Amino acid sequence: MHRSTSSTRRACALGTTVALIGLTTGLGVFTSTAAFAADEPTSAVAPADTSSTNAPSSATDTTGTDTTAKDASGTATQTDATTTPATTGTTTDATTAPATTDATAPAPTTASPAPSTTTKDAPTASSSVTVVGSPKVGTTLFYKTTGVDDPRAVWTVEGAAPFVASSFEVTAAMIGKTVTVTVTGSAPGQTATATTDAVTEDVAFATETSYDAPRTIELTAGDTLDEVFGVSKGSGPVTYSIGYADPESVDPETDTPESYLPDDTTFDAATATLSGRVTVASVFDFTVVATNGTSTATEYVEVVVEPAKAVGVMAQTVNTSPTDLFDGEHPFTGWLIEPDGHVTTFKFPGDPDQEPTVTDGGQPTVQQGQSLWINGSPVDEFGNDTTRYDDEGNADPVTVTSDHATDQIAFDEDSYSTKVTFPHASTHVLTVAAQSVSVSFPVTVVPTAAPASTVGSVTPTVATAPKGQLAFTGADETAPIAWALGLIAAGAGLAGVRSLRRRRAQR
Incomplete structure (x- = not known):
């Protein structure tokens, strides 16, 4: 409820419409007075006469801040404009204004409007801003605010001029620097600031790769x-x-x-x-x-x-059929012949749970009338298999020959190796060749108690392995490891035999 001023009270005492209009117009609040007229109480003063100007009034100064009045006993009573009952009607003429008979009636209030209390006139209790996004090169930062009306964002990077924007692009030039956003609202006191961590850039290789495209x-x-x-x-x-x-x-x-x-x-x-x-x-x-x-x-x-260029042949031989190797019933001996002719001897007890005996040196030995199974592959100076394959997966041929024409040489389809049978007891020299390189080594044929029957002289036999077979294992005809080398290396861990782990099948 508006408080009345002393000027308004004087206007009521005069009781003239002309004076009221002139007063309100002079104060520049005509419209405001009209708007609040229905809520204004009538002035608690006597009707206008020549003595009314000298009548006692409530103790109110010219500012209208004191609304106290005294009752009949002279005791001061505090009146509240918000609880004072309003008189019906509006004063338009001094002769029609209702008179108040109670001396304790409250003083009239002013017609001035109350101050505005909208949110724009008072600061928000709490304003905050949060940066949305990670400060990394190539990303876009946004912001989120609370308690800020009509926010205006200003972004600042260390060493750079600030600029106004709703979002922020992070570039490589900002690496190591922080980004600050300051947001202000339309109401006084609505401001908030947030600063990111230092800008970083994700690591990346020049070319994207994958397991299938390394x-x-x-x-x-x-x-x-x-x-x-x-x-x-x-x-x-x-x-x-x-x-x-x-x-x-x-x-x-x-x-x-x-x-x-x-x-x-x-x-x-x-x-x-x-x-x-x-x-x-x-x-x-x-x-x-x-x-x-x-x-x-x-x-x-x-x-x-x-592999590098082939410099020789790595040969392997065993004194039992490779189909019987490691079956737990057939002890056997194997020999690894390196390109320079060096021999390593392996004795397998027949039990796969027992370690073989490895001897540096030795010489392939076989009973008269018995056989050796031989395989081999061309190798480079580091012992790498240099076997070549054509588009159909066929390997370079490997041949085995003997200096004894009576030796029986044939390719064994079951074991993918060359089987050599020795009818006569003596020292025989076998040669394994591939890719224009070869290795030769002696074989001691021990006579049996009953000499083997004489075999007529024949032309020395040459066994040529079918393409795509001799250099392969029996389980996989495309594997690049000779069967015996793989078995001996796996069983004995020969120091000179290179690790062939992770070798793929034919690419």
Whole structure:
């Protein structure tokens, strides 16, 4: 309820419409007075006469801040404009204004409007802003506010001029700097600020790779590898490590990621460099993992090491059919003949749970009338199999010959090897050849108690293995490992036989 002023009371005392209109017009609140007229109480003064100007009034100063009145006993009574009952009707003429007979009636209130109390005139109790998005290169930042009307956002980057926008694009030029957003509202006091962490950039390699589409590096045994696997972008210090290309196919108890690197190479995690002289021909699959603490990138790598030129033949021979090897019933002896003629002897007890006896040296030996099963493959100077295959998967032919024409030489379809039977007791020299290289070695044929029947002189026999068979195992005709070499290496762990793990079937 509006409080009345002393000027208004004087206007009521005069009781003239002209004076009231003139007063309200002079104060510039005519419209406001009209709007609140229905709520105004009539003035508690006597009707207008010559003595009314000298009548006692309530103790109100010219500002209208004191609304006290005294009752008949002279005691001051505080009146509240909001509880004072209003008189029906509006004063339009001094002769018709109702008179008040109670001396304790409250003083009239002013017609001035009350101050506005909308939210725009008072600051919000709490204003806040939050940056939405991660401060990374290539991302767009937004903001979210509470307690801010009609927000206006100003973005600022360290060392750069601020600008107004509803969103913010993070660029590489901002790496290491923070981004600040300041939001102000339309009401006084509505302001809030938020600052991000330092801008970073996700690490990434120059080319996207996958297990099926790796980064491929092709080498020949004997080449020196010096390959860098650094990321092409990324902020902050980046660390590198080796990972598995196919984690589901490894045994973490026996394998480590580094064991899948090419043999004789090392990985420098500080420089992301793989270096060393590769000597083992195979296919090596692994990953290089880069991280900067906020992001991680993986590069799939495949290193293909092809064998060098063939320099000789690695021959293997056993004194029992390969179909009976490791059956638990047939002890046997095997010999590995290297390209330079060096021989290693293996004695297997027949029980697969027992370790074989390995002897450096020796010479293939067989009873008169008995047989040896022989296989071989061309190798380079590092012992890598250099067998070549045509488009149909057929391997280079391997031949076995003897200096004794009486020796019976034939290809054994069951074991994919060459079977040589020795009718006569003596020292025989066998030669295994492939790709224009060969190896020769002596065989001691021990006479039996009953000499074998004499065999007529015949032309020396040459056994040529059918293409696509001799250099393969019986289980997989496309495997690049000779059957005996694989068995002997697996059973005895010969130091000179290279690891052939992870070698793939024909690519």
